[in-house]
Amino acid sequence: MKNGIILYTREDYKKNQWFAERFIEEAPSQGMDIRLIFTDLIALGSENGRLFIQYGSERWDTPPDFAINRSRNSGIARQLELMGCRVFNSSVVTDVCNDKGKTHQLMNAHGIRSVKTLYGLSDWENHGMEYPLILKTLSGHGGNEVHKVDSQEQLSAFVAAYDGQILIQEMCQNPGTDIRAFCLGSEIIACVKRQSKDSFKSNYSLGGKAEAYSLSERECQLVMSVLSIMEFDFVGIDFLVDENGEFLFNEIEDAVGTRTLYQNYEMNIVEIYLSYIRNNLVK
Template sequence: MAELHGWLVYKQKDAEVNRGFIMMLTEAAAAINLSLQLIYEEDLSIGISGGLAAIQHPIYDSRNLDFVLMRTINQLLTKQFEAAGIRCFNSSSVASLCNDKAQSYQYVSRLGIEMLDSWFITSRTFNPEKIPFCRFPMVLKQSDGRGGKEVYLVHSTEEIEEILMQYPHKQFVLQQFAEQPGKDLRVFVLGGEIIGAVMRTSATSFKANYTLGGKVAPYVLFPEEAEIVHRISAPLKADFIGIDFLLNSSGQLVFNEIEDVVGCRSLYSTTDVDAAALYMGHIKKTLKKG
């Protein structure tokens, strides 16, 4: 019988395209005597019952849970598990910061790390006359977007306004264009330790995401680059995150964003690092300490 019991929570549509990683995680869990059950977010009902946080699933009982591995972005759900006394990987505080680009920039701005000038705007607050660096082209991205799918290269004020009007209730980041577009570095950090890094490049787009067709290659960090990564990750105390950097004209790192539900395809395709096994090992070690 497994020592500890956990749920692996995905949106159903995301689980369909991540079957390989799900299998790796469940097999890695079983290998160290952990039980890990795939749960679809859509099957969960949450609320307050008898004054306590309640989580209902049509089949499985949340009262037997020791941990939850969150592979979906749902702040309320993560907080519900935590309110019920269940440890989440990552925590709601980490997820909140990482899944909001504006909050991430606010956080990193206090660390003395190079960043692109950025402005936080909505359809209601956008005023180009009040943005000192409004030089085109620029990058416009939704604060809560991920995977490069809500990122736009804009060439005029009219383009910005048109996109903003399509999403009147969304927060956006308007940002300077990178000095080396179509190239970025992703660093994987697990339990505060760097477990790998990949350089992503695209010859056809300013976005280098692997899932959008970018090419990837393994990358070995220089000591000064690793130090920048640790300055970002250490105060967060995150379980597993990806930190993305752009490059300036001199090839130095420029902070871009932090991924909470970090994808591992690029790491598996370029290295021998078994992120699933390392992650489950970290979870067991953390729970044993607690």
Template sequence: MKGWLIYKEADRLRNDAFIRLLQQASERRGIELEVVTYEEMIYSVSGGTTLFGHEENPDFLIIRTCTPWLNEAAELHGIRAFNSSRFSRTANDKRLSHAFLSSLSVPMLPSTAVHQRRLSSLSPSYPLILKDPLGRGGTGVDWVARPQQLGAMSTDDELLMQPVGGQRGRDVRVYIVGGDIVAAVVRESETNFKANISGGASASLYRLSEADKTLIQKVTLAMPIDFAGIDFLIADDGSLLFNEMEDAVGCRSLYDQSAIDIADVFIGHVAEELR
């Protein structure tokens, strides 16, 4: 059994330790896992039996590039992609993920997909949060305190607009493998409204309530998830508010705060799926 682990070059360098864990877990199960960078790949999308121009396709792909088209192209060639194209496309567009979870009655802040040209005509209440729908890792997220700031935003023309809400600088990331909850961490920042570890936030394990687990299971039952994170804001009453999905989820805080080897858990799921 042979698979490809696909990263963009810059992300491959940053995730070297996690890549080694994935390969070691694969080797223990008799699976060959080759690292292939997204930039070096050539895709045959106009016919033929192989997607990548080789004599044989790999048996599976672990795609860590947030490029849903590749997940779907692989599936069209009968290659198992982790995650599925449906999940990858939904998770990597905040507009889709909010629309999907809203259909499941998962609590969230009032969220509006809008083009930047329409912002002034909406007369929104300030402060507000504007997000690049395709951004990840805390990028493309702006706190806007007054209308005059709109011209200096780092976000693109297409936006997700939300009011300021939840406990400032705190969120919960729930790690999902094979549709099961593996663990959760709470991330906290004393200096930033965003609680990203890469931005200096701290993390600790978080105990989910039974109500939290029931809420999360609404999502995992409605859409298969191979390996991902679901991020929630924490409301003032302690309940969870959906914030975003992470397709190529970062795991540093989980390794720092627990003995859980989620790379091994995930590769165990991969092996079971391919059996």
């Protein structure tokens, strides 16, 4: 029996309790035992040249066999990895994919096209881009902290509100539509097309609609190009669609939501993911 943990913030667990409990309930059928762990009870420590984790009143000198990180916390993931625990997704994936600036930097460095994007600026007044702009915080997810900006006054207000931890982008010519590819390891599991008639945001959690989507051969090759850049476990890769129907890279969701997957496909992604984890632990 392999012993594992699933990491959540309390806020995310409240929103995703059903999904989290599926892992715990289905784990024994895969020869695993999984325990729910809340990140706010964790302290990372070191003593006498060795790392440990304090969890409430417990001290872990030996890590679990594996961890499913749904918390977006790369620091905890890194500590677990250094102690010998296999973490899904890795700390590197979590670190990069929860910083939109780092994600665009890496993807565009490998030739993956996106809309024009600026990040890491100190002088936001002279950005050289035309309004309207799309402004995002570097660490936002689920469509939160994404804004349409129509003027320098609005931009300045958001820069101050978010302490400059933002990026700005040209607005896609086909707003309100995106494609999400659910990927496990080096495979594409399924895709959905998300649309909103009322907003430039297509997120399902914000009222957008989703339907199953079949990738063309060209689109499939693009997703596979993204998958070749990092060693992902389970992620969602999002693309905008330009006025010519071509994909433009948007972002990668590390702790990807699965509601649209369950809504549009008859598959047990928890069972599939647990099987993937089991197979990777025996390598």
